[in-house]
Amino acid sequence: MQALKERIKREGKVLPGNIIKVDGFLNHRVDCALLGEMADAFAALFDLSGVDLVLTAEASGIALASICAYRWNKPMIFAKKAKSDNIEGGLFKSEIMSYTYGKKVTLILSRQWLTPGTRVLIIDDFMARGEAVRGLCGLVEQAGAELVGVGIAVEKGFQGGGDRLRELGVNYHALVVIDEAKPDHITFRED
Amino acid sequence: MQALKERIKREGKVLPGNIIKVDGFLNHRVDCALLGEMADAFAALFDLSGVDLVLTAEASGIALASICAYRWNKPMIFAKKAKSDNIEGGLFKSEIMSYTYGKKVTLILSRQWLTPGTRVLIIDDFMARGEAVRGLCGLVEQAGAELVGVGIAVEKGFQGGGDRLRELGVNYHALVVIDEAKPDHITFRED
Numbered sequence: 001m002q003a004l005k006e007r008i009k010r011e012g013k014v015l016p017g018n019i020i021k022v023d024g025f026l027n028h029r030v031d032c033a034l035l036g037e038m039a040d041a042f043a044a045l046f047d048l049s050g051v052d053l054v055l056t057a058e059a060s061g062i063a064l065a066s067i068c069a070y071r072w073n074k075p076m077i078f079a080k081k082a083k084s085d086n087i088e089g090g091l092f093k094s095e096i097m098s099y100t101y102g103k104k105v106t107l108i109l110s111r112q113w114l115t116p117g118t119r120v121l122i123i124d125d126f127m128a129r130g131e132a133v134r135g136l137c138g139l140v141e142q143a144g145a146e147l148v149g150v151g152i153a154v155e156k157g158f159q160g161g162g163d164r165l166r167e168l169g170v171n172y173h174a175l176v177v178i179d180e181a182k183p184d185h186i187t188f189r190e191d
Numbered sequence: 192m193q194a195l196k197e198r199i200k201r202e203g204k205v206l207p208g209n210i211i212k213v214d215g216f217l218n219h220r221v222d223c224a225l226l227g228e229m230a231d232a233f234a235a236l237f238d239l240s241g242v243d244l245v246l247t248a249e250a251s252g253i254a255l256a257s258i259c260a261y262r263w264n265k266p267m268i269f270a271k272k273a274k275s276d277n278i279e280g281g282l283f284k285s286e287i288m289s290y291t292y293g294k295k296v297t298l299i300l301s302r303q304w305l306t307p308g309t310r311v312l313i314i315d316d317f318m319a320r321g322e323a324v325r326g327l328c329g330l331v332e333q334a335g336a337e338l339v340g341v342g343i344a345v346e347k348g349f350q351g352g353g354d355r356l357r358e359l360g361v362n363y364h365a366l367v368v369i370d371e372a373k374p375d376h377i378t379f380r381e382d
Contacts, residue, residue, distance in 0.1 A: 029268045029304040032261040059249040063257040063267065070223040070258050077220045080250070113220040 001041045001175040004153065005188050007034065014181045018128075018156065026153065027060040027125050032067060038175055039068040042123070042151045045173040048072050051121045051148050053114075055079070055140070057107055057132045061124040064153060068123050077113050079139055082106040094138035096131040107135040109143075116144035127152040127174060130161020154178065157189055192232045192366040195344065196379050198225065205372045209319075209347065217344065218251040218316050223258060229366055230259040233314070233342045236364040239263050242312045242339050244305075246270070246331065248298055248323045252315040255344060259314050268304050270330055273297040285329035287322040298326040300334075307335035318343040318365060321352020345369065348380055 013021040025031035054076040056065035062078050069076035082093070082105070091108045098105040114120070122136050133150055140147045148171065155162040155174035158181075165172040177189035204212040216222040245267040247256035253269050260267035273284070273296070282299045289296040305311070313327050324341055331338045339362065346353040346365035349372075356363040368380035 023301065024304065028271070028301060029266055030257065030260070032257060032267055033264060035257070036261055059253060059269070059271070062250060062253040063269070066221065066223060066226070066254040066257040067261050069221070070227055070261065073224060075220055076223055076254065078250070078254070080219070110214065110219060113215065 001038065003034065003037055004041075004176045007031075008154070008176065008178075008186060008188075012186060014183045014186065018159065018181055020154070020156065020178065020181050020186070022154065027063070030063045032063070035064050035067040036071060038064060038153055039071040041175050042068060042173070043072065046121060046149050046151060046171070048074075048121075050119055052119045053077060053121070055114075055120050055122050055136055056124055057081070057136060060126070061132075064125050065123040068151075077109065079107040079109045079136060082108050092139045092142040094135040094142070096135035097129075098131065099129065107132075107139060109139045111143070114139065114143040114145055118143070118145040119148045120145050121148050122150045123152075124150075125153045127155040127161045128159040130159075130164055133161065133165070149173070151175075156181070192229065194225065194228055195232075195367050198222075199345070199367065199369075199377060199379075203377060205374045205377065209350065209372055211345070211347065211369065211372050211377070213345065218254070221254045223254070226255050226258040227262060229255060229344055230262040232366050233259060233364070234263065237312060237340050237342060237362070239265075239312075241310055243310045244268060244312070246305075246311050246313050246327055247315055248272070248327060251317070252323075255316050256314040259342075268300065270298040270300045270327060273299050283330045283333040285326040285333070287326035288320075289322065290320065298323075298330060300330045302334070305330065305334040305336055309334070309336040310339045311336050312339050313341045314343075315341075316344045318346040318352045319350040321350075321355055324352065324356070340364070342366075347372070 054069040057079045094107045150172045152174040155177045157177040157179045179189045180187040245260040248270045285298045341363045343365040346368045348368040348370045370380045371378040
C-alpha cells in the first residue's frame with residue numbers, strides 16, 4: 001500500500017531495539033482517513049463475503065479494526081488483556097509474550113461473543129514476532145470458530161511472525177512489509 | 192438516542208455494584224453500525240466545524256472515538272494508561288481513580304500530538320463518576336488546548352460525573368442517561 005509506505009517513510013522513526021514508531025498516525029494519534037484507506041486495501045485482499053466478524057487485541061488494534069469493521073458492515077470484537085490473575089469464568093484465554101512490556105500477558109474473550117463456526121478475520125496494526133496474532137488464533141481455535149485470514153497494517157519482516165504464518169499456509173496479508181529498519185533508512189519489501 | 196435506549200433495554204445486564212454490562216454491542220463485541228449512528232447523533236449535538244481533534248482514553252473508548260472521527264474526517268488521539276511508574280519523558284500525565292480496577296491509573300499522552308490551541312472534543316463510551324473525563328480534561332489543560340465539548344454514549348446519571356460537568360458549564364452531552372439500574376429494570380432520563 002503505497003500511501004502507507006510513504007507515510008512511514010515521511011513520519012516513521014526507528015528507535016533502538018527495532019522499534020518503529022508510527023504513533024503520529026497509527027497507534028496514538030490516529031489518522032482515521034488513512035485507516036479507511038487501509039480498510040479498502042484489505043477489502044481488495046480478502047473475500048469479505050466469507051467474513052462474519054473482525055477480531056483484534058486491545059489496545060492499539062482497536063482503531064484499525066473498528067474502522068475496517070465499520071466500512072465492511074461487520075461486528076468487531078477485541079480481546080482484552082487480563083489485568084490480574086483473578087479472571088472470571090466464561091472466558092477463552094490465551095497466554096502470549098508481550099515484548100513491548102517484557103512480560104507474559106493473557107488475552108481474554110467472553111465465550112458468549114465468539115461462537116462455533118463464526119468466520120473470523122483477524123486485523124491488527126503491527127506484526128513483529130507474531131505473539132498477539134498467535135494468541136488471537138488460539139482464541140479462535142478454542143471457540144471452534146473458523147479463521148478466514150489475518151490482515152496486518154505493518155509487518156516487521158525481519159522478526160519472523162509473518163513468515164511463520166506464511167509457512168503455516170494461513171491466508172495472511174500485510175499492507176506493508178519492512179525488511180530493514182535503521183535510524184536513517186527503512187527498507188520495504190517489494191510487492 | 193432511541194436506538195441506543197432500546198438496545199440497552201434489550202441486551203443490557205445490571206450486575207451488583209451498579210455495573211451496567213453492554214459488552215455485546217459497545218465495549219467488547221462492538222456493533223460498528225450502531226457506533227456509526229452514535230457518531231451521527233453526536234454530530235447533531237456538537238458544532239463539528241469547531242473541532243480539530245477527537246480525544247478518548249484506552250481501551251473501551253477507542254472504538255467509538257475512531258468511528259466518530261472517521262465519519263467526521265478528524266484525527267483521533269487516545270490517551271494511554273501507564274503500565275508502570277517508569278514513564279518516559281515528553282508526556283502529559285493525569286492521574287485518575289479507576290473504580291473498575293480499584294486503583295489509581297495514570298493517563299498519558301505524548302506532548303507532540305496535542306498542541307496549544309487545538310480544539311478538542313472528548314468522546315467516551317461511559318460516564319460514571321467522571322474520573323476518565325476529568326483526567327482527559329487535565330491533559331487538554333496541560334497542553335494549552337481548548338476543550339470544545341464532551342460527548343458520552345451512556346451516562347450513569349446516578350453516579351454524579353455528568354452532573355458535575357453540567358454544573359461546571361461544560362458543553363456536555365450524553366446520548367443516553369440512565370437514572371436507575373436494577374437487575375430487572377433500567378430507567379432512562381427523559382430527553
